[in-house]
Amino acid sequence: MSKKIAPAEGKLGILLVGLGAVSTTFVAGVELVKRGLSVPMGSLTQMGHIRLGKRTEKNSPLVKDFVPLAQLEDLSFAAWDVFEDNAYEAAVKAGVLTPEDLEKIKEPLSQLKPYPAAFDRNYVKKLEGKHIKTGNRREIAQSIIADIEDFKQKSGVSRLVMIWCGSTEVFLKAGPAHQSLSTFEKALDQDDKSIAPSMLYAYAALKQGIPFANGAPNLTVDIPALQELAHETNTPISGKDFKTGQTLMKTILAPGFKARYLGLSGWFSTNILGNRDGEVLDDPENFKTKEESKLGVLDTILQPTLYPELYGNLYHKVRINYYPPRKDNKEGWDNIDLLGWLGYPMQIKVDFLCRDSILAAPLVLDLVLFSDLAKRAGMRGIQEWLSFYYKSPMTAPDLYPEHNLFIQEMKLKNTLRYLMGEEQITHLGIEYYNNFKD
Numbered sequence: 139m140s141k142k143i144a145p146a147e148g149k150l151g152i153l154l155v156g157l158g159a160v161s162t163t164f165v166a167g168v169e170l171v172k173r174g175l176s177v178p179m180g181s182l183t184q185m186g187h188i189r190l191g192k193r194t195e196k197n198s199p200l201v202k203d204f205v206p207l208a209q210l211e212d213l214s215f216a217a218w219d220v221f222e223d224n225a226y227e228a229a230v231k232a233g234v235l236t237p238e239d240l241e242k243i244k245e246p247l248s249q250l251k252p253y254p255a256a257f258d259r260n261y262v263k264k265l266e267g268k269h270i271k272t273g274n275r276r277e278i279a280q281s282i283i284a285d286i287e288d289f290k291q292k293s294g295v296s297r298l299v300m301i302w303c304g305s306t307e308v309f310l311k312a313g314p315a316h317q318s319l320s321t322f323e324k325a326l327d328q329d330d331k332s333i334a335p336s337m338l339y340a341y342a343a344l345k346q347g348i349p350f351a352n353g354a355p356n357l358t359v360d361i362p363a364l365q366e367l368a369h370e371t372n373t374p375i376s377g378k379d380f381k382t383g384q385t386l387m388k389t390i391l392a393p394g395f396k397a398r399y400l401g402l403s404g405w406f407s408t409n410i411l412g413n414r415d416g417e418v419l420d421d422p423e424n425f426k427t428k429e430e431s432k433l434g435v436l437d438t439i440l441q442p443t444l445y446p447e448l449y450g451n452l453y454h455k456v457r458i459n460y461y462p463p464r465k466d467n468k469e470g471w472d473n474i475d476l477l478g479w480l481g482y483p484m485q486i487k488v489d490f491l492c493r494d495s496i497l498a499a500p501l502v503l504d505l506v507l508f509s510d511l512a513k514r515a516g517m518r519g520i521q522e523w524l525s526f527y528y529k530s531p532m533t534a535p536d537l538y539p540e541h542n543l544f545i546q547e548m549k550l551k552n553t554l555r556y557l558m559g560e561e562q563i564t565h566l567g568i569e570y571y572n573n574f575k576d
């Protein structure tokens with residue numbers, strides 16, 4: 139039996155917090171694809187197929203034909219940023235897409251002008267924007283709600299999704315204000331500094347039942363207070379930190395080594411990047427948030443406590459270096475010290491010349507479409523099936539996160555099958571063979 143899913147009728151409003159490299163590359167991409175001028179590579183919702191039933195049935199529809207998703211033609215965008223630049227100006231500055239590509243969609247991009255940001259410099263030291271809201275935290279949250287209302291009126295959208303594509307905030311641990319909705323709301327009134335700006339956006343969205351996805355490693359909705367609110371308003375949440383570049387490679391390679399019981403003695407990862415994200419991460423406190431997110435992935439894939447001889451002594455180091463000449467075209471090097479039969483050492487070197495925002499933009503698209511689907515399907519709270527997209531997937535408190543990209547993909551597709559009342563695919567496949575004597 140399929141779940142009851144409300145149809146994707148009317149327009150879907152995408153609320154982008156932060157109008158930088160990732161957001162503008164995402165909006166530009168949607169505008170180009172909509173016009174038939176480009177191809178949405180990297181997007182599972184647009185390019186992916188999903189197998190249904192047995193292999194012999196040869197039934198693999200496109201994901202977007204299988205589940206009722208919003209169409210690209212029905213997307214409409216709003217944004218907040220600490221800079222006043224419209225999406226065209228911001229995209230030119232980000233320097234991700236060529237001037238020729240941007241010229242083709244200059245008009246819609248120029249129309250996307252950000253609302254003033256909820257910003258606190260203590261959370262992002264390297265940014266000094268003037269386009270910001272004033273007032274205490276309660277007033278600022280109200281002002282975000284008013285912006286959302288304004289956008290709704292002007293655009294005529296019938297549903298909304300919010301996604302954090304803003305800068306990485308400084309490292310923060312959940313404190314007393316974050317423990318319940320009532321302590322959180324009290325803290326808003328008291329302008330408590332432990333409420334990060336990202337939490338104000340998330341609060342404003344969840345309060346109105348708008349799904350929230352978190353593309354950065356910030357704590358944001360990973361606190362009991364906002365999870366309580368998500369449950370109260372029947373709203374899906376997910377995060378954290380888009381899984382692109384080096385960590386994507388790591389969660390592709392590590393499950394392979396583990397599957398073959400190859401040991402690891404060291405994994406050294408370093409990056410150079412020169413975009414604004416790189417500049418923000420040049421501050422040690424902001425880098426710490428990212429570092430925690432990047433370091434976490436190997437442990438749960440390799441399970442060193444179960445496999446002490448193979449992974450008990452792994453030295454794992456991650457570095458990010460701000461290097462302006464590279465702009466958005468990051469270079470990520472990995473040196474992997476591998477151990478084979480009898481502990482004989484081997485090495486693998488990975489040199490990934492990637493494009494950060496080109497890898498992140500399709501994830502934004504999939505996340506907003508799936509978050510909207512989840513809402514229409516009556517799902518609420520943490521959406522673990524969206525782990526596929528994140529470096530630090532949110533999970534229920536007692537669960538360790540699943541980082542293996544292939545398990546994450548299976549979980550995502552099985553969730554879609556589950557929603558549509560199709561059989562789960564276990565890959566057992568024994569029914570194709572006469573393996574047992576009668």
Ligand SMILES: NC(=O)c1ccc[n+]([C@@H]2O[C@H](COP(=O)([O-])OP(=O)(O)OC[C@H]3O[C@@H](n4cnc5c(N)ncnc54)[C@H](O)[C@@H]3O)[C@@H](O)[C@H]2O)c1
Nearest residue numbers: 156158159160219255304305306354380382414415494498
């Ligand atoms: N590109 C990737 O591959 C990737 C991967 C994982 C995570 N991320 C994260 O995604 C986020 C966006 O990356 P990006 O390359 O677009 O960075 P960016 O610096 O180009 O854009 C971020 C934008 O957010 C704005 N901003 C900062 N604080 C804000 C606030 N409180 N309210 C509104 N706007 C605010 C900044 O002014 C900036 O324009 C970063 O946190 C980054 O760490 C990116």
